[in-house]
Amino acid sequence: MTTTLTEIPITAEQLQALIDRVPRVELAFKPTPLEELPRLSRVLGGPRIFAKRDDLTGLAFGGNKVRNLEFRLAEAINAGADTVIMFVDILSNSARQTAAAANRFDLKCVLVLTGRPPAQVTGNLFVDYLLGAEVIFADDAAEQRRAVDHAVARLQAEGRRPFVLNDSPLFGIAAALAYAEATLELLSQLAPQGIDPSHLHLYISSTGKGQPGLELAVRALGLPIQVTGSAVRYTDGQAKAWVAQGVNAAAAFLGLNLQVNGAEIDNRDRYVGPGYGIPSEAGLEAMRLAARTDGLLLDPVYTSKAFAAIIDDTRQGRLTAADTAVYVHTGGLPLMFNLADQLGSLLI
Ligand SMILES: Cc1ncc(COP(=O)(O)O)c(C=O)c1O
Known part of the structure; x- marks a missing residue:
């Protein structure tokens, strides 16, 4: 049997229709808010910064x-x-x-x-x-x-x-479908906030399952949006390959003619720090800064390490005042309490 693949680019409506064919139950509060962090932008002296608040998906402390x-x-x-x-x-x-x-x-x-x-x-x-x-x-x-x-x-x-x-083979694909859909949701929130998609950079904590969804949506729609993932374990660049595999598996599942390889993926392992589940200097700085500017809480294991990429890119001039950075906040806040014994002396 030959399966005809759908050529890209497709529209947001077409991608949503493909996702809508997959059986699902209702669980998440959607759309999650897209919230501007103006104090953080001012302190960093860089781009406009927004958080896509997927820590507020609603169920038992929420999260991605x-x-x-x-x-x-x-x-x-x-x-x-x-x-x-x-x-x-x-x-x-x-x-x-x-x-x-x-x-x-x-x-x-x-x-x-x-x-x-x-x-x-x-x-x-x-x-x-x-x-x-x-x-x-x-x-x-x-x-x-x-x-x-x-x-x-x-x-x-x-x-x-x-x-x-x-x-289940759907385990990883489900994460990609979920974040392709979250990206469509985000795209519909840009115009009301006056965000120009041609200078948009998306950031997410991902060691392989969520970032593929962002990549899939951006590439399927042919949008010039930069996606940066930050890994939280392994420092051998392996996550780039996992992200590419995730995109390709989800694209094949949806019947899209879309393939990427690891070299095309920006997934960074330089914010992992001492290791998985161990706070890093850059992550602690991000936790402190987000909390003390716009009152945004980040966790010590995932979201703070990924937020470090925005701080880093602003300091390196990769993000300027002409850009907008959207941080996909994937949740994880109870981890603050798992690591409370270490964090107390490091943060207070
Ligand atoms: C809060 C949080 N952010 C990000 C991730 C990363 O997700 P993935 O590596 O599956 O893309 C996880 C995964 O467990 C998580 O709990």
Whole structure:
């Protein structure tokens, strides 16, 4: 069977129509606000800066995953599941949002998390428990996989119908579809704010799943918008390839004739700092600055490190007063409390 691919560029309406064909449930508050940060712009002496407030998607402290869960949960529900299993890191925001979303559809949620049970249960882990998720800990990825398989077998033996969200090919594609749609939403918010799309730069924290959505929308519509992602783990440039793979997988899924390679992607790993889940100097500066100018809160693991790219680009002259920077705020704020013991002495 030959499948005819749709040539690009296409219109925003055509891209939205393609996304609308994918089964989904309703979860997120949309559109999220596009908020200007004038004090921050003034202090940096650079571009107009806006935050696309996806920390306000509405469910259990919000964040970027609420959008992709609309597709991920629809798939699990349509497959007849009564339980969703998710395997991620102990710090995960995704785990928290998945547990909350599962409750909305009467699904049991099992979280298999890498990490050791901490002495004090706080931040995302506290919320995971509060939401009633079953939490299983694993020391490393291999043990985590065994724990997932064991949980599936146990639940099936109990007569339940488990669905492992991360094992579905839709898992990553859902994130790209969600952020392609968020980009369309953002584009419709530009004119009312007087933003010229020809001098627009989008920034997002992404190590491979959200940035593809921005790239897909901008490229499918043929817009001259710059997209910059900042990775939060690995410093070998690998995230560029993951972003490209994410764009290509989502484009193929939607039937678009669109392919990119890693060399065309701006994904930076220079703001990772000492490592995943460890605050960096640049991230701490961003946290302080955003909070003390426009009262915008950033988290220490994802959003502050990505915001460092805007500060860096302004200082390096890559962003000027002629430009507009839109920061896609992906949420993650409970992580402040996971890392509160370190942050107290670093920030106050
Ligand atoms: C707050 C926040 N921002 C950004 C990301 C990055 O998303 P991805 O690497 O999947 O694009 C995550 C992922 O867990 C997150 O929790």
